[in-house]
Amino acid sequence: MPAISPNKPYRIGRSRTGLGLFATKKIKKGSKIVRYFGPMLDSKNKKHDAIDNKYLFEITNRWTIDGSVRKNTARYINHACKPNAESDVSKKKLRVDIRAIKTIHPGEEINYDYGTDYFKEFLKPIGCKCVACEKKRKKKRAEERANKLRLKAKAEKKKLKKISKAKRKLEKAKSKKIAMTTPHAHARGSGKPTKTKSARTKSLRPRQSKSPALASQA
Ligand SMILES: [Zn+2]
Numbered sequence: 156m157p158a159i160s161p162n163k164p165y166r167i168g169r170s171r172t173g174l175g176l177f178a179t180k181k182i183k184k185g186s187k188i189v190r191y192f193g194p195m196l197d198s199k200n201k202k203h204d205a206i207d208n209k210y211l212f213e214i215t216n217r218w219t220i221d222g223s224v225r226k227n228t229a230r231y232i233n234h235a236c237k238p239n240a241e242s243d244v245s246k247k248k249l250r251v252d253i254r255a256i257k258t259i260h261p262g263e264e265i266n267y268d269y270g271t272d273y274f275k276e277f278l279k280p281i282g283c284k285c286v287a288c289e290k291k292r293k294k295k296r297a298e299e300r301a302n303k304l305r306l307k308a309k310a311e312k313k314k315l316k317k318i319s320k321a322k323r324k325l326e327k328a329k330s331k332k333i334a335m336t337t338p339h340a341h342a343r344g345s346g347k348p349t350k351t352k353s354a355r356t357k358s359l360r361p362r363q364s365k366s367p368a369l370a371s372q373a
Contacts, residue, residue, distance in 0.1 A: 157226050165189065165265060167231050172284045175264045176231045182259040188240060191229040191251040193222040209277065215246050229253050234278060235266030235285040242267050 156167050156174075164180035165188065182188060191212055196203040196219040203219075210222035210230050222230045232240070232253060239257040244250075253267055266285065274283070282288070 157228050159228060163189075165228075167228070170233055170264055171289075172233060174231050175233045175266075176228065178259045178261050178263050178265060180261055182255045182265075184255050184258045186255050187243070188253045188255055188265060189229045189232075191220060191222055191227065191242065191253060193220050193224045193227050195219070195249060196221050212242070212251055214244055214249055214251065218249050220251060232265050232267060233285070234269040234273070234283070235287065236268065236283060237285070237287040238266040238268050239263065240265050240267040 159166060164178055164182050165176050166179050167174055168177045169175070170177075176189075193210070193212075196206055196211070198204050198217050198219070206221060208221070208223045210227070212220040212222050214220065224230075229251075239255060239259050240253050241256050243252045243254045245252075253265070255265075259265060269278070282292075
């Protein structure tokens with residue numbers, strides 16, 4: 156890591172995606188934070204054109220800064236979709252400065268938007284890990300969870316409704332059956348159901364009104 160003079164308003168530190176640049180002092184909105192620098196590559200030079208790394212900062216069609224050098228502290232600044240700084244590019248001076256677009260407070264990570272090309276090539280395939288995108292993902296996940304729960308509750312309710320409907324139907328059928336069987340039971344004179352035909356006929360046979368003993372006495 157490059158040594159940073161203590162009167163600079165930033166330090167290199169651990170960030171969510173590796174290393175990052177953090178404010179150590181209050182950085183006022185609009186103020187220049189650090190220059191993005193490195194060897195200037197000329198696209199007309201074949202050797203230069205062959206150089207490829209993640210820290211190339213294209214200024215014009217012809218000129219690109221190779222920011223991969225260790226001394227370029229600005230290369231530690233991570234991308235953010237809702238950043239607190241921006242890259243201030245001067246095509247005339249072939250110079251890039253990172254400038255605060257919000258007041259940045261001590262402890263806050265310094266970020267700028269790397270631009271659409273970088274985003275498409277390097278960040279989109281792995282998913283942007285910036286705070287704004289992480290928040291968006293979290294919100295989406297929470298919404299998905301809530302939706303799942305809602306659907307589950309709905310299905311549960313439907314199931315319960317179905318069950319109670321079936322129960323009611325069964326209850327109704329039962330009471331109908333009882334209503335149909337009750338008169339027969341009374342006709343036989345006993346509440347107990349008979350098992351065979353003979354048993355049934357027997358029970359339906361007219362009872363003898365008097366016992367033989369009583370009849371002879373009369
Ligand atoms: Zn993002």
